[in-house]
Amino acid sequence: MHTSALVNQLKPSETLAAAARARELRAKGIDVLEFTVGEPDFITPAHIREAARKAMYAGFTRYTAATGIPELKKAICDAFLRDHGVTWKPSEVTVSNGAKHCLHNVLVACCEPGDEVIIPTPYWVSYSALVELTGAKPVLLETREQDGFCLSAAQFRAAITPRTRMLMLNSPSNPTGGVYPVAALQALAEVAVEKDIIVLSDEIYDKLIYPGHEFRSFAALGEEVKKRTIIVNG
Template sequence: MTSIVLSPALQKLKPSATLAAAAKAKELKSKGIAVLDFTLGEPDFNTPANVRDAAIAAMNAGHTHYTPSGGIPELKNAVCAAYKRDYGLTFSPSQVLISNGAKHSIHNVIASLCGPGDEVIIPAPYWVSYSALVELAGATAVLVDTTEESGFCMSPEQFINAITPKTRLLMLNNPSNPTGSTYPAAQLEALARVAVEKNILVLSDEIYEKLIYPGAEFRCFASFGPDVAARTIIVSGVSKAYAMTGWRIGWTIGPVEVIKAMDNLQSQETSNPCSISQYAAVEALSGPQDSVEEMRVEFEKRRNYVMERMRPWRSRYGITFAEPGGAFYAFFNVSSCFGKKLMGGAQVQNASEFCNALLEHAHVALVTGDAFGAPGYVRLSFATSIEQIKAGLDAIEKFLNG
């Protein structure tokens, strides 16, 4: 029998924890068990009608062939126009690369800039794929722990202390997955000043930029001056704001030499992003933006309901959290429940065991904070209906009551 040996990088690579949690929930569903699933960060809305219509028009117009590897000119221009309209920032199409979703964009950035011996600074908690993609490139992820009290925001002092001669990149996610945290503009600018002073490139993952709630604010990292923009690599896409997760369109905006290198890489690994999805994304960015605000308002209602339900948990169960200013996640510390008797007599010692017991006994699926570099925490995605959220929170309370 032939012995298959995987590459060293793939031997160490773990599957996405969010997708693994979703798969576990689907397995129970396949057995006829009704599962309340809060694992995936995916809007439950349909893609807006004007965007769907644009895709049909593109197919009927024959736009079903290869495109340039880095994206069609129309979409690059639409990205530039959107950043001028929304943030007053001027970019040229040569600074834009269109990819197969924002995750692909992030991979391209890391693969193009980082290799063995390099270090990448990542504030924790962090999105599960960040460290995996850094390690896949042979580089080292330097995790900087943030606290609930700080709103899970890294301080300029923490950034400075994490920098070494090997530092190649800072990866910043604002608003954040999994915490929903948003950086105050002054703190973001202070980080930008450190990046300029120390000459560090910043990958700013801004995929949740349109999902901001009252009391929070969003500033594009590149907006703090030309010297900051010269060191900023923006990653975003249409998945979250336009409910287009399955269309797989993301983009990178950055220095021309970085974009050229990424385009060379993409031409070898995937060729071009889906042609029809690109034309749909042009309409998403250039067409009416009413649907973006309509969805944001609905997410805000859900966020407010989740917070209203969870605030009493602080005194009732000892569960703590920082209230999210953006995205669609509630990230809460359940370590006070460890060792206590929960539903079905379950006793757990960590967040992963908590999630497993919750799924088994209450049929509620969450994602463990262990996967996000935050032991003791769990993540709930409220990108689903109020009815589903209510049923889920009711079930979690029954689980916690034992």
């Protein structure tokens, strides 16, 4: 079967390969501490399983609106206002099958072949592959441990070209666990507004914060920033 050039350039997931290796070792009786897929070591809590069971037996098993049911979208807006002080309208919310699905949808919707997407490193391994799948080019910018693995505004500005379409930001970070200080976020936001760059802010780990750190949603940095920000959370 013929597959496209974009698909042919993709490489196997290193995360899934490591997870498969961990399962092999565990099957041999070896005790493995696994830091691969983002999956907890406990099953889905009982009240969630029970709610799913009740919904199925009540007949809630048919197609829903493509962007999510209205009740869920309103609940997401309410939660974001409560947790981050940012107001969104349900029409600005899209529900997906997970953060990776969201990232893919955003990149496909916003990027053209030849566009550039800036990604600070270290980064979750799927970011660059998701960018490449659109025909865009990932531009990797190295960050340093002594800076908390945070991209500086100067680095961001220096990397911008006429082809720059987007900055992918991940705070709290996978894999470092680092959280961008508010001042660092504000400095990046000023550059994004000045240069009219979209910021795709992956905030899926906003509840997993080490002591001494403060999380701030990128969209909470001002109305002009919010206009250029797409949040991924769940």
